[in-house]
Amino acid sequence: MYVRRLQLHDFRSWDDVDVVLEPGVTVFVGRNGFGKTNLVEALNYLATLGSHRVATDQPLIRVGAESASVLATVHNAGRELTAEIDIVSGRANKARINTSPCRRPRDLLGILQSVLFAPEDLALVRGEPGGRRRFVDDLAILRTPRIAAEKADYERVLKQRNALLKTAYAAARRGGADAESMLSTLDVWDEQLARFGAELLAARLEVVSALQPHLTVAYASLAPHSRAATMEYGSALFEEFDGAPAEASVADLEAAMLEALRRSRSREIDRGMSLVGPHRDDLDLRLGNEPAKGFASHGESWSYALALRLASLELLRAGGSEPVLLLDDVFAELDTKRRTALAEVALGTEQVIVTAAVPEDLPPSLRARTFEVSVEGPADVRVSRLSSAQGEDAGEPAEPGDEEPGGES
Incomplete structure (x- = not known):
């Protein structure tokens, strides 16, 4: 199982981001507070319909917005499904599978399986x-x-x-x-x-x-x-x-x-x-x-x-099952022995998504495909931005037919 595409709209610090992912290790690097954790939080939310950081959904909606959306296209054993959820302030959330409305959000459960390890653990x-x-x-x-x-x-x-x-x-x-x-x-x-x-x-x-x-x-x-x-x-x-x-x-x-x-x-x-x-x-x-x-x-x-x-x-x-492994800013908290043990497990997993403040926090074996997370705008309304380590913009929606295996959108 792996996530091929992740798209967020008004989720936490992200106004819009649309990124194509691959099997293997993907790293999001950025300073604390720039929004990298929000990316793995969104994926885990689709898997569990809950946040590992807050007890309610309201903080997931970007300040000033009335709703947020999370979309992920999940590849599993040769089949792809797109799971999408709208998080709506003061109203019931709405979910879709392959653009078709669901009776209730929990119909999404099972499309994506993830295991998240974070400092909160x-x-x-x-x-x-x-x-x-x-x-x-x-x-x-x-x-x-x-x-x-x-x-x-x-x-x-x-x-x-x-x-x-x-x-x-x-x-x-x-x-x-x-x-x-x-x-x-x-x-x-x-x-x-x-x-x-x-x-x-x-x-x-x-x-x-x-x-x-x-x-x-x-x-x-x-x-x-x-x-x-x-x-x-x-x-x-x-x-x-x-x-x-x-x-x-x-x-x-x-x-x-x-x-x-x-x-x-x-x-x-x-x-x-x-x-x-x-x-x-x-x-x-x-x-x-x-x-x-x-x-x-x-x-x-x-x-x-x-x-x-x-x-x-x-x-x-x-x-x-082969769940997606999400590692949120944990390597900086671990000693060398535990880092090595976790890296060995990660390398044996189909897809691993890692966040880190700096690449040096990660074992060399996990310094794989890397995206940089930054912010722009004044402090009270700043939004997160994503780019590849090679400088290509990864924060604009992909046009139909533009997605290449392993490419950024």
Whole structure:
């Protein structure tokens, strides 16, 4: 799999850019703040429908614009598909495949698969549980796109149930018919939350189980003298099981969640929020017998974060895919040993897109086809510009029939 063409309009710092890409290594070089990360962010957005830097879509739209668009033509096993999404301020995003409108943006999932390693990944080890939950969910969706619908259903029910819980406390204090009606309504939402939550939890458990051996191998290759890296999915629901939770059926998980919701109802009404479900879970990352968070050194944490991404790459490959590898300004953060290990993986990948502040940040083997990112205009409205290292403009749209294999547009 590789991206043959990337086109952005009003995305972050880019007003318009249209660039033809190739298999192999492509490098975007530019000073910090010039917009090179925005290019890999756009590609990863098409693969996951989310940004690795911000939680909402609004910051992706260039200042002063009402919408942004990302288009990529993806070559996969002799077939090409063009995925396109319009990110619209205050309205639902719109997606197209080969110019034909999609019913919903998540129909794009699966056209492009990518694995992104960025400085923000250190938070997978040192940060809050939400980042680790998203890591597992994104990987599950890359492997099985339908899981995006299950996650969306769960989040929709969770939001509505939380809204009901916020009013349930006052109703319970008043008593009477209002309280009885509200408690009956909660029963209905409990059933839906348990059904969708069990589906999402089963998908997460399957991904963590499949990823575990790849993680141990990847970490050992990066830090051979360190302790073994392992992971385990943690959930309060597992208190309901006598055996291994990973072997539980969806029906078992649903029953466990319903029971946990029943036992937690009074506390949830008092606090006005849902206290049970996959939105409360975490991924327990360990080095030897200790949790990586709080015990791993800085170097061990970087190795762990990188191992998570390399393990993801190998897991997707094991499923018959060859995802695009996106490396965003990470070589400057790594020591020589880790740089070499990452470069070896990159050279064995069909397409690698790398960003760096200066070419010297990269191992010599990765100083391949290079584009330079610059900016123009006054500081408050400046826009990013792209040119090849040979000085050819790469920021103007290509005319039909002008694209040459390996050429810039």
